[in-house]
Amino acid sequence: MEWKKLLSKKRERESSGRQKPADLRSEFEKDYHRIIGSASFRRLQDKTQVFPLDKSDFIRTRLTHSLEVSSLGKSLGQNIGENILKYRRNSGFTPQMKEDISHILECAGLIHDIGNPPFGHFGEVAIREWFTANLPKLTFRGGKVEDMLNEQMKQDFYHFEGNAQALRLVTKLHYLVDEHGMNLTYALLNTIIKYPVPSVGIREESGNIREKKMGYYLADEEIFRKVTEETGAGNCRHPLSFILEAADDLAYKTADIEDAFVKGYISYYTLEKELAPLEREQSTQSASAFLPLTKLHRLYERGMQKNVSDPASYAVKNWIVSAQGFLINCATFGFTSNYDSIMAGTWEKDLFYGTFGEKLMDLLGDMAYRYVFSSMDIYRMEVAESTILNYLMDRLVHAVLYYDTGEKQGTIDRRVVSFISDNYKNAYRICAEGRSEAEKLYLRLLLVTDYICGMTDSYAKRLYQEMNGII
Incomplete structure (x- = not known):
């Protein structure tokens, strides 16, 4: 894959070609303003991240989560772009490409969850289970609906997916000027397709992250083909999709812990207990590794020295910020150290795989499941x-x-x-x-x-x- 093609500025509906003299925005900056001004984006303020219909103004919604992913994605794009330039990993890579990557990831973060149904990821599960239970029972003009639909049509419903719905929404459903939706650039559209396979191509057991879920419905296969042929990504993951996914995972796994702390599902002492085994393991691997428990203790002591009213809250919230900084570095390393495989389309894991951040990310996700998602x-x-x-x-x-x-x-x-x-x-x-x-x-x-x-x-x-x- 080549960056010149991957960063395609092409849109379904091309402009007249006459740039307004006062409009100095790049095509990707125009994407940003189209997204920010859309009703679909505004609706994210009343969609669940973890806690539905929560009265607290602290707890995250899909909107605040998307803003965090946008910010983290942009930061990762800047770090990775600078690394590519500094170490000359690609002779054709330019400073403008670094800037474009940052803008694309900023936009992708804003819309990565824009297709999700109400009530968070549980809403996706509920819709999938409804089709599994009811599609075989539906009849139309005396015949079974299931017999009328081809295999991919049926699997689209049985594997209903917010990621595929996001592509559908921004390319078709956001009907403003015409049938091309928001008419976003192909580079941006390809970035949000985290799983470049149809519903009949899902292979969860393969271990290849691109086959974990479906990325597009049969109804949207044409736009998928146009976009991926134009960017040159084909059926491979676009390199920026790895960065978007890392920003998303980093954002929600750290935020879930902070929100759970504020809601009282976990305490300072819970986090202390959970981090202890990881610290023992990390400290034996490298003296320079991020020591999560040591950091938490130091922040608690700093809170005591500052005479804050709640040193435990001070420590946990500042620990989240420190962990995010560490994990940004891990994701940057994950991309740059596997650069050739990612650009060849052969890398099968996420960006935290094999880094010091991998086990911390696993622990945070496991804690959220045990203390929050499994709660009464x-x-x-x-x-x-x-x-x-x-x-x-x-x-x-x-x-x-x-x-x-x-x-x-x-x-x-x-x-x-x-x-x-x-x-x-x-x-x-x-x-x-x-x-x-x-x-x-x-x-x-x-x-x-x-x-x-x-x-x-x-x-x-x-x-x-x-x-x-x-x-």
Whole structure:
């Protein structure tokens, strides 16, 4: 892969070519302003990161998480770009490319979760499980829906994925000027495709990170092919996707610990206990390694010296900042030390693999699972969220089955379909033109997931209550 192609400025709809004299922005800076000004981006302020519908203004939402990923991605891009220049890893790499990489990653961080449904990653699980349980039961004109759909269509629903939905939203559903969505640059679009395989190409057991999940729906295969052919990435991961993923993992794994501390799920002493075995292991490997427990103790002592009211809180929150700095360096090393494999498309792991940060990242993720995601509070919320999403899926799928077929719909089904955004219905009509009956049915089922993924947590809850007469 070559940076000149990887950083493609091409868009689906090209401009007239006449640059306004006063507009000195690069194409990637224009992407940034398109994203910031979009309704889809604003909706992230009312979507769950970990704690749904939380009243605290400290706890992160999808919006604040995306801003953090954007910031970390930009920092990683600057570090890695500077390393490529300094050590002349690529003779064709220029300072402008370093700047472009930083802007692309800044934008990618903002939209990497823009396709996620309400209620966080549990929302994705609930939608997948709904299709697994209900798609085999659906009938259309006397036949089984499952028999009408081809294998990839079915697997798209059984492996429903927010990453694939993000590509769909920014290229089709954000209907502002025309059917090309936000009309973002190909370099940016390729960066957010973390898994360049279809639903029938998922191979979780392979150990290759690119095959862990699907990156695009069958309905969006054409734009996937256009983008990856233009950038030269093909079916390989775009190099910037590794950096975006590292920024995402770094952001949520450290933030989950901080949010869990603020919510009372873990304490200073919990973190102290969890870090002790890792410190013993790290200290035997290298004298220069980041010693997480020692750092936590020093920050607590500093808090005591400063006479802060809560030295434990001071220590934990500042430890998070120190850990992020350490992990940024680890991800930078992970990319630059495996540079040739990444550029050849043969690197199969994440950027923390084999670095001193790998076990710390694993520990943080494991702590979040044990202390937060497996707690009774979260389980209760997820049961309620499942009830909401299952009901909405039931009613919406039933309503769209005969939408746009010429057959008469029931009164309630017509009203339910009217709830769906005109943007999504416009996208459906454009994609459905000239398609077979089975393809149109597939697109109508996608219309349901499009609508649900566009919902905020509050809207999903409110719509459920209204449809059930709960005033």
